[in-house]
Amino acid sequence: MARVSNPCHPDLRIYEPNFASEQPRLKEESKSRSYLLQKIRSYYGKAQKLLGRSHRLQGLCVGLLDPASNIVINSLIERKHERERDRDHRSTTCEVVVEDDLKRRSLDGMVVFLTRLFPNLSEGLAVRYLRLAKADVLIAACIVVSDQCIEGFDASGPDVINMALRCAGLAARHPDAYRFVFSWCNISSRIDDALRLLAALHEPQRLRRSDAIIKLVHMLNYEPPSRERDVWLVWRLAEASFRRRPRSAPQLHTNLLNRTLQDTIHGYYLQALALLPPGSRFHRSLIKAGYCYGPFDPVSNIIINTIWYDANFPPSMKLELDVMGTRSLHRVENRSLYGMVSFLCTRYHELDFHQAVRCLLQADANLVLADPNLVTDTNLVYDFGIVRDVLRHGPASAFRCKLQTQAPPNTGLTVGHPDTGIEEAFLAAATAACHPNPDAQAQLLTSCCKVDPSPVLSLLPIDSHKLSFQDLSLLARFLSCNPLYEYDKALPLPPVPLKCYPRAELASLYTVISKEVNALLNKYQQMPNGDPKFKLHMICVVNDRVRGPAPWPPHRHGHSHVNFVATSKSPGGEAPTLFFAEINADNRSMSFCCPVDLPPPCAAQIPCIYCESMGTRIVHPVGIHFTGRDSEFENMACEKDPLGCVYATMRIINHRRGMAESVHVNVKEDSLYDGMDGHKSKYDIETGSLSMKEYVLLIPALI
Structure with a gap:
């Protein structure tokens, strides 16, 4: 990973992808x-x-x-x-x-x-x-x-x-x-x-x-x-x-560590999407500024950063889709990773990128756990035993401030006094994460560290029950210092026009996906009166290139893997449930959906050849057959092609890496959010400024 030269702020350590190969010669x-x-x-x-x-x-x-x-x-x-x-x-x-x-x-x-x-x-x-x-x-x-x-x-x-x-x-x-x-x-x-x-x-x-x-x-x-x-x-x-056995130092395979950290961060975003209200009201704000770093747990940070940006830079139009742009979501997750690493390396100049990533993994991607001096600097004291137990075995959003004095866990970060303050570190994080307004976000997060966090924490959900618009209005008023801000009484926004290409193509695809998911959910489970037990809350991740040709245009197939969140209609309600769906539109095999457990931080992922080849972070079910799990890998082991072209392990890795290193480049799904406001990030670049090597590696993220 490359460190960005920054002569105006020499104390800031800002990192970005450099596409260097770690493969043996x-x-x-x-x-x-x-x-x-x-x-x-x-x-x-x-x-x-x-x-x-x-x-x-x-x-x-x-x-x-x-x-x-x-x-x-x-x-x-x-x-x-x-x-x-x-x-x-x-x-x-x-x-x-x-x-x-x-x-x-x-x-x-x-x-x-x-x-x-x-x-x-x-x-x-x-x-x-x-x-x-x-x-x-x-x-x-x-x-x-x-x-x-x-x-x-x-x-x-x-x-x-x-x-x-x-x-x-x-x-x-x-x-x-x-x-x-x-x-x-x-x-x-x-x-x-x-x-x-x-x-x-x-x-x-x-x-x-x-x-x-x-x-x-x-x-x-x-x-x-x-x-x-x-x-x-x-x-x-x-x-x-x-x-x-005696063991030498770990191999410095930073790209492998990055994938584990990105999968962990992705789990937090799935939780955050489940807690936000249904619909696409906050999609734009989350994609642009909803990063998982901050002075709270990762899920709370995502919600706070999203609501703050939405309240201070409100949209002028509304996107009427219940599907999150998958590649745009993956990009904000990648940006969160580089933001957190830049935060730690700015705080402690002796750390390099690899050491910071290992520290974040040992802290479950939580800056409060990763930085042993952050708690002291912010005058907040956390029960770290409860924090770690909740992160591993329960919803991260249940993480709460505890008035107990207890040493932070050993995360492998043995450092002394920080080299910079938290405001400079948050500025480095916001800059590395391509925030539309880095200075404003750094001031926000620093101010959250210096005030009593109880008003913010009291508004965040406990036990994974989703936020209401009233809760979000209170949170927005607190974060934006605007006492009149009310989501539940705001005037309706005009819809975003979906006629231009590629927005029309994406909207058409996601409309079909939404229709299929609703049909599967209606059949999945019924209440005693015969009505469906679950209703769709949010479609989080879509891979529409399952059992098709190689991931190059044109893509003429009708198979998709989908993760979506559904909520129960039963009295009393239940916590939102994450589902996996396989949609087979050619009628050669049955479509189905099933609940899946959200993997805990740093957990291994269930492999799928089609989702791996596209770099799509989809949670697949354990013990249930799905397309891309068995026979395709067997064909690959026999040097037979499961995807219509000569496919090798290295090519799949390069495709996944292209998605994993997508930080600056505009992706196709950004068109869904174009025109909703006038705040285009100055960090987004067009593909014409890329080298040929970078362009080839990023093709999976662009299409």
């Missing part, structure tokens, strides 16, 4: 592959000693235990069509299974295993992590989780690791990848017995070793599957082993 990757092949060769030697010379080693080095044990287990898995395949090998010139071939295929499988578990990981970085782990694929995965600051990775559901195993088997040309996954699930569910039998292979007595091999074969191939086939039991064993 070809020479480094080649050396790492050679090292790994030699290491895998040594594991085959160890496995041969465990099984004895009478057993032929034909198993891959890919699995959920240590490499030598993986080879033993895979060599004992019976193959359904082994006799037919052997006959074919005698009659044709097909490939003969030899040790060198097994080594190469094992390495290919391990690389695919990692890249499927972690969608942001390129093949080159996967090879680098495998070398750090000495070809132990599960230990390598633990290192990636640690380096990316991912927490609760084993809460992603068993389908994630099963899919990664299946893709690894396919990439390694295993003759029966489904049998391969089934056997490993069986081992995982009986891990204590399996480890005991594997330990018996080290016994000097040949009879005991033979008996252990027989029992392993029976466990793998003939025993009925356990009722609870939890593959994450093995993962937890690997995590315990990883924690016992």
Whole structure:
């Protein structure tokens, strides 16, 4: 990430994307592959000693235990069509299974295993992590989780690791990848017995070793599957082993850290959209100025910044759509990230971008937790134990000021006295985040730090119940110092004309999406009187390029993935619920919707090949099949194209990166908000000022 030169304010540390690649060079990757092949060769030697010379080693080095044990287990898995395949090998010139071939295929499988578990990981970085782990694929995965600051990775559901195993088997040309996954699930569910039998292979007595091999074969191939086939039991064993190992400093893969932080920030924006009133009244203000940094929790900061901008720079027209512009939303999330990093680096000059991102991840993207001196400077004291527990297990908006003296949590930021005051730091944040009026926002947030926060906090929702227009009127009057400001009594605004291109195209698309979502919601659940239980509150994120061609125009398909918020119509009401919907307009498969849990901060995301390829931050369901979850990744592992063009992991990563680094450039969906006021940000630039490299990387965000 590049630091912006700022001679007028030398104390400000302002950062922006620089599109520098963090991928290993070809020479480094080649050396790492050679090292790994030699290491895998040594594991085959160890496995041969465990099984004895009478057993032929034909198993891959890919699995959920240590490499030598993986080879033993895979060599004992019976193959359904082994006799037919052997006959074919005698009659044709097909490939003969030899040790060198097994080594190469094992390495290919391990690389695919990692890249499927972690969608942001390129093949080159996967090879680098495998070398750090000495070809132990599960230990390598633990290192990636640690380096990316991912927490609760084993809460992603068993389908994630099963899919990664299946893709690894396919990439390694295993003759029966489904049998391969089934056997490993069986081992995982009986891990204590399996480890005991594997330990018996080290016994000097040949009879005991033979008996252990027989029992392993029976466990793998003939025993009925356990009722609870939890593959994450093995993962937890690997995590315990990883924690016992000496570990060097984390790899400086800032782009990977950024993705984890952006996903965390996205969760806060979903919560904020659920708390704001339905409709598009505040979409423009949130897109332009609703950043998640400030002196409160991230969700409260988003609401405060949005309402302040709307009250001080009100729109002249109203957009009559219940869909948020997805790319515009992602851009304000990206801007929030650079704003928070610039805040910390301005406060503490010894911090660089990477260190600041790690600090924010350890603080769950909360500046109050990230800056150990912010509480002292603002004369506010927070119960940090309650804050962290709420952020991880409940709605962030329930975060409240507590009159208790308690030290802030250890976020890894060991610094002394701040180099600048909070007003300069907020000015750096607002400048990096491209706020339309950085000086005014810095003064607002600084003033919030210096006054009693109780009036503001008392107006914000508790337990995720959405704000009313009356609440927002009180909040707007407090923030804007305008005692006459009332949302609930304001005159209606004229609608924004939607006839010009591309606004008409986007409005047409979102109208169709809204109609389909309402139809699905009406069918989802009914009350005792037959009426739908839920009503649409807000459509937050849309990927309308599912199961289509490559993400280049023209896009002629009718499949979409959608996240939307719905509220219950039942008496008493309930907290807004986040939903996932798959809309299949070609009638070849059924459309559906289902509730999804909002991932806690720093959580792993459920992968979808189509949403990953577009960089769209959609929360997908756990344990429910959707388009883009399984077969498409399997085709990709077999080097088949699921999207109509030659698609590789690196290309998907570049597309996601283009969305993740979109900070300054106007996106297509900005046209929805054009003409609503006269406050165009001076930081928005046109594509003509970009270099060719920047333009190519940003294409997914522009279209």
